[in-house]
């Protein structure tokens with residue numbers, strides 16, 4: 245089986261001011277040294293246009309998108325608005341939004357579909373709580389989330405990626421064992437094949453949750469891990485680029501083999 249090109253995407257969450265554009269420039273410049281890896285930064289919506297102008301050709305994304313094309317949705321951002329601002333991708337269904345904004349799987353599915361429809365690449369997040377992990381229901385709960393939130397079909401050029409992000413690993417420094425990651429990614433990959441047939445094989449499955457330079461190499465070497473969604477360690481080039489380099493090293497090894 246041929247491996248998919250790795251994607252390392254940073255999620256800046258609610259971080260980023262004009263004064264941080266210099267860091268985004270540094271990240272984009274240094275990422276150019278790893279053409280074997282796709283690299284992206286998902287920044288606050290208000291920073292997207294300035295970030296995209298600061299780093300032409302580098303992938304800037306949003307962190308959420310509304311499911312409606314336009315209308316009476318105060319404070320929300322449509323997929324076309326993201327594109328118009330210069331974004332090429334967006335995250336949907338991050339657990340922080342599922343929790344704080346009470347986003348349902350059905351809403352996440354509609355958001356993913358609205359992004360793909362206009363040509364935005366979409367990273368759809370799923371992941372289990374600690375309770376579900378501890379009672380042995382992690383795989384069942386994540387595949388259930390997927391069944392309810394995967395977009396109906398994959399059409400056009402825009403790409404879907406899935407980010408498996410155990411809630412208990414986000415921002416905590418805790419990370420599942422390689423066996424737990426491998427088991428979950430294999431289950432997600434199987435669901436993607438069932439849902440999309442041959443097209444499911446080109447959907448990248450990212451791992452997210454406390455990825456940093458010291459564990460990235462091990463994470464990227466796990467079968468079916470096609471990249472990472474990185475929170476805290478994406479804010480500074482000094483933390484983020486070593487993660488990109490780790491993805492590049494695995495990618496290089498894969499193409500030599």
Ligand code: PEP
Pocket residue numbers: 255409413414415416452453454455473474475476477
């Ligand atoms: C995230 O919020 O998507 C994330 C993976 O965060 P962190 O890397 O900080 O755990």
